[in-house]
Amino acid sequence: MLDLPPGDIIAVLAVGLGASLLVGLPGAAALRIARRRTITVHVTVLLTITVLAVLAGVVGAAQAMFLSAHDRDVVLLVVAGSGTVSLGVGWWLGGRLARDAVWADQLRQRERQAEANRRELVAWVSHDLRTPLAGLRAMAEALEDGVVADPATTAEYHRRIRVEADRMTQLVDDLFELSRINAGALRLSLRPVPLAEVVSDALASAAPLARARGIRLVAAEFGWPAVVASEPELARIVGNLLRNAVRFTPHDGMVQITAGRDGNRAWLAVADTCGGIPDADLPRVFEVAFRGEPARSPTGADAPARPSSGPVGGGLGLAIVRGLVEAHGGRVEVTNAGAGCRFLVHLHAAG
Known part of the structure; x- marks a missing residue:
């Protein structure tokens, strides 16, 4: 229990509350102004108001003669020291x-x-699967019902069924590769790899599609370095870049x-x-399921007719x-250059 007369208790409380109100009301206004500021400013203002309220209470009590000059100075020093520490800790916190x-907001x-990317990917993949599956079913039913009987048409239908199956296999492979990358399950066997050999194989693979579209494939004759890479994944990088370039290059292009x-x-x-990529689309080129403007998509005016075109892509x-x-x-980057765009890959050189 407090060893104070009731009158002194009431007086002390009145002085403390009065001093706190004198500081608290302007402090509330300051907090309202600071509500749109950073959390650091908000916490610092709050602690400053608290410390000032305590100081005002001590000074008020001293002025009312409830504290001696010595006790007042001791309390003021303690409050000043603890207040300084509190402000420092508050600023740090x-x-x-x-x-x-900020980190939580970035994470969200x-x-x-x-x-959003997952939903977009599911929509694209659903579309790209639905189209070849519908064609496969129609051709299978035509062969089963005998609608197609002559050997030439039958052979063409079998060829198209194989092409569509290859397209869907490519899409499934892409999905599997992307899931490995996103899950961090990719295991690379790094070693020196001659870039010329990888590019030569990729050019040979892309040549049939390029010929069908009347596109010239041109490669430098020398200057090919060796890189530190996993050969299967490096081959996929080069192959994907070449196929992408061929798919979006119009007839008689290069x-x-x-x-x-x-x-x-x-x-x-x-x-x-x-023909280039719109500047607004350049930062999104490497996003999952991004295809850009319809004119640059595989179904645009310059695209080869399906189902005889190259591998499907989602x-x-x-x-x-x-x-x-x-x-x-x-790292990989893309820029508009000349009559088209240029994809540039940087890797560690061997040797």
């Missing part, structure tokens, strides 16, 4: 809270973006692939004559390229 809030944004070395870094460039090829390049510790 406010900074931590602000950083945590990434989660929302990932969910796709050129070059490479070189800059210190301990090697680079590979694939340039086409697709907008995954360039997303896989970025994931594989970054898994190698490199």
Whole structure:
């Protein structure tokens, strides 16, 4: 129990409350002004108001002669010291809270973006599966019902069924590769790989589609460095870039692939004559399921007629390229250059 007369208790409480109100009311206004500021500012203002309220109470009690000069000075020193420490700790905690809030907001944004990408990917894949499946079913029913009887048409239907099956296999492979990249399950066996050999194989693979579209494939004759990479994944990077360039290049266009070395870094460039990419779309080129404007999609005016075109894509090829390049510790970028765009891959050079 307090060893004070009731009158003194009431007087002390009145002085303390009065002093707190004198500081608290302007402090409430300051907090209202600071509500749109950072968390650090908000916490610092709150602690400052608290410390000032205590100081005002001590000064008020001293003025009312409830404290001696000695006791007043001792209490003021204690409050000043603890207040300084409190403000320092509050500023530090406010900074931590602000950083945590920013991190949490970024995490929520990434989660929302990932969910949006997932929904978009499911929509694209559903569309790309539905189209070949419908064609497969129609051709299978025609063969089963005997609607198609002559050997030439029957052989053509069998060829188309095989092509559509290959397209769907490619899509499934892309999905599996992308899931490995996103899950962090990609295991690379890094070793020196001659880039010339990988590019030669990729050119041979892309040549039939390029011929069908009347597109010239041009490769540098020399200057091919060796890179530190996993050969299967490197082959996929080069193959995806070449197929992407061929798909979006109009008839009589050209796709050129070059490479070189800059210190301990090697680079590979694939340039086409697709007409360029809108500046607003450049940052999104490597996003999952992004295809850009309809004129540049595989179903645009310059695309080969389905089902005899090349492998189907769900907008995954360039997303896989970025994931594989970054898994190698490199980077990939795209710019508009000349009559088209240029994809540039940077990797660690061997030797």
